Amino acid sequence: MYTQLETESHFDGKLQIAFLNQPETYNSLNKLLLTELKNFVNECNQKETVRCIAISGRGKAFCSGQNLKDAMSLGNPEDDKVIQKIVTDYYNPLVEVMYNSKKPVVSLVNGPAVGAGAMLALICDICLATESSYFSQAFVNIGLIPDTGGTFWLPKLLGRQQANYLAFTGKKLSAVEAKQMGLIADVFENENFLVNAIGILEQISNQPTKAIALTKKAFNESYDNNLSQQLELEGILQQEAAESEDFREGVFAFLEKRKPKYRGK
Numbered sequence: 001m002y003t004q005l006e007t008e009s010h011f012d013g014k015l016q017i018a019f020l021n022q023p024e025t026y027n028s029l030n031k032l033l034l035t036e037l038k039n040f041v042n043e044c045n046q047k048e049t050v051r052c053i054a055i056s057g058r059g060k061a062f063c064s065g066q067n068l069k070d071a072m073s074l075g076n077p078e079d080d081k082v083i084q085k086i087v088t089d090y091y092n093p094l095v096e097v098m099y100n101s102k103k104p105v106v107s108l109v110n111g112p113a114v115g116a117g118a119m120l121a122l123i124c125d126i127c128l129a130t131e132s133s134y135f136s137q138a139f140v141n142i143g144l145i146p147d148t149g150g151t152f153w154l155p156k157l158l159g160r161q162q163a164n165y166l167a168f169t170g171k172k173l174s175a176v177e178a179k180q181m182g183l184i185a186d187v188f189e190n191e192n193f194l195v196n197a198i199g200i201l202e203q204i205s206n207q208p209t210k211a212i213a214l215t216k217k218a219f220n221e222s223y224d225n226n227l228s229q230q231l232e233l234e235g236i237l238q239q240e241a242a243e244s245e246d247f248r249e250g251v252f253a254f255l256e257k258r259k260p261k262y263r264g265k
Contacts, residue, residue, distance in 0.1 A: 002018075002036050002040070003032065003036070004020070004021060004022060004030070004032050004033035004036045004037075005018045005019060005020065005021055005033070005036050005037065005040060006018075006019040006021040006058060007019070007040065010198070010201070010202075010205075011202055011205050011206075012049070013047075013049045013050065014049065014050065014051040014052065014205040014206070014264075015050075015051065015052045015053075015054065015201050015202070015205045016040075016044050016050050016052070016053055016054070017053075017054040017055070017056060017108075017201075018037060018040045018053075018054070018055050018056075019055075019056050019057060019058045020033065020037075020055070020056070020057045020058065020062070020063055021058045022058075023057075023058045023059025023060070023061075024059075025064065025067060026059065026060065026061035026063070026064035026111075026112070027057045027058065027059065027061055027062065027063045027064060027117070028063070028064045028065060028066065028067035028070075028117075029063065029065060029066050029067055029070075029116055029117065029120070030067045030070035031070060031086070031090050034090040034091065034094055035090065037055070037094055038093055038094040038097050040053075041053060041094075041097045041098055041101055041105065042097055044101075044103055045097075045101055045102055045103055048264070048265075050103055051103065051204070051205045051206070051207075051209045051264045052103060052104050052106065052201055052204045052205040052209075053101065053103050053104065053105045053106070054105070054106045054107070054108055054197075054201055055105065055106070055107050055108070055120070055121075055124065056107070056108035056109075056110055057109075057110050057111060059111070060111050060112075061110075061111040061112045061113075061114075061117075062107075062108075062109045062110055062111050062112060062113040062117060062121060062133065063113055063114070063116070063117025063118075063120055063121070064112065064114050064115070064117055065114045065115025065116045065117045065118075065138060066086070066115060066116050068142075071083065071086055083144070087147050091116065091147055091148050094148075095123060095148060095149045098123055098124065099123065099149075099220065101125075101216075102209075102210075102213040102216075103209065103213070104125045104126065104204055104209075104212050104213075104216070105124045105125050105126075106124055106125065106126045106127070106128065106200075106201060106204070107120070107121040107122075107124035107126070107127045107128070108128055108129075108193075108197050109121050109127060109128065109129035109130065109133045109135075109175070109184075110130055110133065110193070111130070111132070111133050112133060112134055112136070113129075113133065113134070113135050113136075114135075114136045114138045115136070115137070115138040115139055116139075116147060116148045118135040118136060118137060118138075119137075119146065119147070119148035119149055119150045119153070120148060121135070121184075122135070122149075122153060122154075122157070122183065122184070123148065123149045123153060125216060126185045126200075126204075127183075127184040127185055128184070128185060128186050128187075128188070128193075128196075128197050128200065129175035129178070129179075129184055129186075129187050129188075130175065130187070130188065130189075130190045130193045131175055131176065131187055131188065131189050131190055131193075132175070132190050133174075133175045134172045134173060134174050134175060134178075135172070135173045135175070135178050135183070135184075136170055136171065136172045136173065137150065137154070137166045137167050137170055137171075138170045139167070139170070140167060140168060140169070140170045141170045145167070146167050150167070154166065154167065156223065157182060157183055158181060158182070158183060162181065175187045186200075206262060207262060208241075208244065208246035208247070208249075208250065208262045208264065209246075209262070209264035209265075210240075210241065210244045210246060210264065210265065211241050211244070211246060211247070214237045214240060214241050217237065218230070218233060218234060218237055221233060244265060245263060245265040246260075246262045246263065246264065246265060249261060249262060249263070250262070
C-alpha cells in the first residue's frame with residue numbers, strides 16, 4: 001500500500017502509527033513520501049475506529065528535511081518556480097490535513113529533526129522526543145525560509161525573539177532545550193522512549209476523541225478570535241461535546257464511580 005512509509009496498528013486499531021521508512025536518506029522528504037503521509041492521515045480520519053495518529057521515523061533520524069535531489073528533479077529552480085511548486089503542491093496540503101485532523105496527531109521524534117523535518121514534528125498536536133534527538137531550523141543554511149508551517153507556528157510557540165533566533169541561525173536545539181522552551185511536550189531517555197510514548201498514545205487512544213477534536217478546533221481558532229468571540233465559540237463547541245455519547249458515558253461513569261469506557265463518538 002505504501003512504499004515510503006511503514007505502518008503499525010495498536011490497541012484494536014485505535015492507534016495508527018506511520019514510520020517514515022527511508023533510513024538510507026535519514027527519512028528525507030520527497031514528493032511521494034509527502035503524498036503518502038497526507039493520504040495516511042486522511043485515511044485515519046475517515047476510519048471511525050481510529051482514535052489517535054502517530055508519526056515517527058525508522059533508523060537513526062526522525063527526518064532530515066527535504067530531499068534536495070528530489071526537489072531539483074522537477075526542473076530548473078530559477079525558471080520553473082520549482083520550490084514554490086513543491087511547497088504549494090506537497091507540503092501545504094499535508095500541513096492543512098494535519099492541522100484540520102479530527103484525530104489527535106502525535107510525533108514521536110526518535111532522532112534528528114531538521115528543516116522541514118523539524119516542522120513536521122512540531123506541527124503535530126503533541127511532540128514527544130528522545131533525549132538524544134534535536135531540532136534545527138536549517139532552512140537558512142541553504143538560503144531558504146522556514147516552511148511546513150514554520151512561519152505560522154514558530155512565533156506563536158516561542159515568541160518573536162526566539163523564533164527569529166532559531167530561524168536566522170539554524171541552531172541545533174536539543175530535545176531537553178526544546179521542552180524547556182515549550183516547543184515540544186515531553187522528553188524521555190532513549191531506552192525508555194518507546195514504552196513511555198506508547199503509554200501516552202494508549203491513554204489518548206482511549207480518551208473521548210470528539211472532545212479532543214473540539215478542543216483542538218477551539219485552540220486553533222483562538223489565534224484569530226478576541227475574547228468575546230472565543231467565549232462564544234466555547235459555548236457552541238461545549239454544547240456539541242455535551243451531545244456526544246462520550247459525554248453521557250463520562251457522566252454515568254462518574255455517578256456510578258467506575259472508569260469510563262469511551263467510544264470516541
